[in-house]
Amino acid sequence: MSRFIGMTIHKLGLEAGGMTLSMLRRASLFAKHGWRAAVITTEPRPGYDHVARVFADRGELSDGATIINIWDFARSYYEPHPEGAAPVPSASNDWFGVPIGGDTASLRYFEKGTNVYREYWDYDRSGRLRFRDVFDYSHRRLSRIEYDHSGAPWRQSDFDADGSRIRQDRFFTRSGIPFITRWFNVSNGQVDRAFIFPLMSLSAIEFKSQAELQAHIYSLISEGSDGLPVFVGDGIGSVDSLRLLPSQKTIRLMFFHSNHYSGSRALGARVKSDHLRVLRAGGDIDGIVALTPQQAADIRAEYPSAPPIFVVPHSLHFTDRVSDAGVRNPYRVIFLGRLAPEKRVVEIVHAFAPVARRFPQAELVIVGSGPTWEDVEAAVAELELVDRVTFRGWLPRAEAELAAAGMMVVASDFEGYAMTIGESLIQETPVVSFDLPYGPRAQLGDFGGLLVPYLDFAALSDALCALMADPARARRLGVQGRQWVLRARGESRVFATWLSIFEELDARKGATG
Secondary structure (H helix, E strand, O other), rough: OOOOOEEOOOOOOOOOEEEEEEEEHHHHHHOOOEEEEEEEEOOOOOOHHHHHHHHHHHHHOOOOOEEEEEEHHHHHHOOOOOOOOOOOOOOOOOOEEEEOOOEEEEEEEOOOOOOEEEEEEEOOHHHHHEEEEEEEEOOOEEEEEEEEOOOOEEEEEEEEOOOOOEEEEEOOOOOEEEEEEEEOOOOOEEEEEEEOOOOOOOOOOEEEOOHHHHHHHHHHHHHOOOOEEEEEEEOHHHHHHOOOOOOOEEEEEOOOOOOOOHHHHHHHHOOOOOHHHHOOOOOOOOOOOOHHHHHHHHHHOOOOOOOOEEOOOOOOOOOOOOOOOOOEEEEEEEOOOOOOOHHOOHHHHHHHHHHHHHOOOOOOEEEEOOHHHHHHHHHHHHHOOOOEEEEEOOOOOOOHHHHEEEEEEEEEOOOOHHHHHHHHHHHHHEEEEOOOOOOHHOOOOOEEEEEEEEEHHHHHHEEEHHHHOOHHHHHHHHHHHHHHHHHHHHHHHHHHHHHHHHHHHHHHHOOOO
């Protein structure tokens, strides 16, 4: 039996950002060293087995590391050997179906004779039934029934009189037996009570909140751990459930993936309200993991009663050599990340305009997606840079794009310990960035790229031009950056740092590890 470590978050999306990739790589790192490692999601949605397969196929989740959805886990835990399959749903003979907009994959069912709308059936592209919405005779939605990939019912949500807010939901075993029920406060959407009904027992386990229910399932997931199980709350809301785990039988850590301020401290930003809950958790958790020594020092100075602060950088995807992307273009600038206001991609386009005027060969490649996509496109058109800027959209892996670029640009309002900077340096691609605390300042400094004053876009343009004018300098910075990343953030060093934290906490709790 091996020791258990679980990384907790509400949900994972397939368009993985830095936070998701960090969790997957940390799970893979521990699995590689013989731990039972899992990323644990709490989202009430079927289909996480598919998510796990996709990440495994991409190489982001190694053998031995898993993704566990708490509802799927409980489903198997409380019914390990299903007795028969749940009945396949079928429409009433008293109804007739009408395709939605000519799409035969989704149907509205009406009652014959009265033509009253009764149900809506939604199918995915493969023809699998995803859910059914049930309506009353006044067209108020009564419930939604979701189905798993085998066609068995997974969850039923019952709605309030308006048909918009959930008042109760029930989860089903694979044989179709309801075994978890949650009651909601419809005014705030919070769980008021939850019950687990062990099969064949005529009994119930009651929980006063969603956090209590999650903590219970976390304990079940970690059963059999060889040593104190470790839980790392990557989703900031995880603190509510982790603090309910038994303190002497569990190691409970919260991970700060970014700056704990809501924006730039230089502009007077305040600490994020959800991070404040963690900083004020005191002895309810065993520690907070920050990304840089400076962030840890600031937290200790500002919140002396906060839980102990440890420092561990993000886990990266290391490659033995730079990706084979053909000839590196010293005039290509790449932006890699989410197109969001705090990333200032519109401003990056404006900063690139004078670079494009000075260097006819210069080009900007934007890799990512997000809410400011249309604004960025508009800026490109306004500045007449359509032939000089390429949009690649979100990519599951961007090593080749980084290796083909002459430099990467970062103009964020704030960063933690930017995954994209580390990924760029691994590919020997130097980075031009604002001088931000915690992230770029700790990651670049005198190697790996150039730092310019925050919000000085003229200086950002000048730095890009400086590297284009001196390709040898750009290459030297990129090579030095890769050497530093391999030395400072190599897998063995990151793993050893984690182990030292666990050894310290084991000793505090009187455990032998």
